Amino acid sequence: MSHIPVFLKETVQILRPSPSKIFADFTFGLGGHAKSLLSCGGRVIGCDRDINAYKHARILEAQTQNFKAKHVRFSDLHDHLPSLDGILMDIGVSSVQIDQADRGFSFMRDGPLSMQMGINSFSAADIVNQWDENDIADTLYLYADEVRSRSIAKRIVEARQNKKITTTLELANIISRGKKGKIHPATKTFQALRIATNSELDELCIGLQIASSKLKIGGKLVVISFHSTEDKIIKNFFRNSRFLMKKPQPVFPSSEEVKSNVRSRSAKLRWGIKI
Structure with missing residues (x-):
């Protein structure tokens, strides 16, 4: 390590x-x-x-x-x-923490959608599967200046209606669908979810x-x-x-x-x- x-x-x-x-x-x-x-x-x-x-x-x-x-x-x-x-x-x-797939911090490695640093009351999976669409959007904008916060939140809520979002790559694929750029489209979302999960x-x-x-x-x-x-x-x-x-x-x-x-x-x- x-x-x-x-x-x-x-x-x-x-x-x-x-x-x-x-x-x-x-x-x-x-x-x-x-x-x-x-x-x-x-x-x-x-x-x-x-x-x-x-x-x-x-x-x-x-x-x-x-x-x-x-x-x-x-x-x-x-x-x-x-x-x-x-x-x-x-x-x-x-x-x-980023390099350990089972911690769920990275969209480059498949693992459980956790992002918990320790002594937490909820996980990133709880946010994407339970929070209101507006609350998710506000979190992405507040903690990562994600200009696509509304559209990403809408995608997340639509996806979870069919299946609970449980892994990092599932979430990354939902966010990244049809999007390309120098910076991975899921970068800011993962940052915001991590910050929220750990207060x-x-x-x-x-x-x-x-x-x-x-x-x-x-x-x-x-x-x-x-x-x-x-x-x-x-x-x-x-x-x-x-x-x-x-x-x-x-x-x-x-x-x-x-x-x-x-x-x-x-x-x-x-x-x-x-x-």
Whole structure:
């Protein structure tokens, strides 16, 4: 299982771990960022809502006293954390989740229409099979700026009258029928359904507030995002909260990083110091 963490060097340079400091990685994943902070002497709490990521975190927890694992969503983090010197948030779906067909995140692989990151109350299949046509259309437009939201929602509702939509390729074929382009016609629909299924934007807003409340004065918050909607929320949070931003503009991946990890090309990093 391969995964290349983005902005690894930049994150360590910003947070500057040392034995006297304690950090939280709100999105542990496979632990690339957390392990780098540990290797520099820091103590780390690794959090993730994904049960598979949590299992990886438990393995690391058994190997060192400087690491603790937490299976938790952003919105439930407050009671799990002490005061912190630094926090990392790497927002969105991970490459590992996308690559696992049985998680249902990708329209390029056939699998159950789930899209659940973990600790969910419903799945993407519930949305497409149970939600009202207008609600589906609004979701596609709100979370992915899908200009075809009305026609796609109508196609989904028509298709489910004949057969319940249960797999990723079923949904992708319904959306893509007769449509071509440089970007796969199902791209924005899958993005919107994933965001809705996991309440990602609500979780992000709550997570940022919890991060602010748990950071010590002088503590640093690093947030990595991959979509403009997320970045807008993060930018507004830093502007309207008690954080000093050394650079008002986001950090972009270097050409070397994009070359070695093509999925990093859309990443942005913003960070600030609590004052």
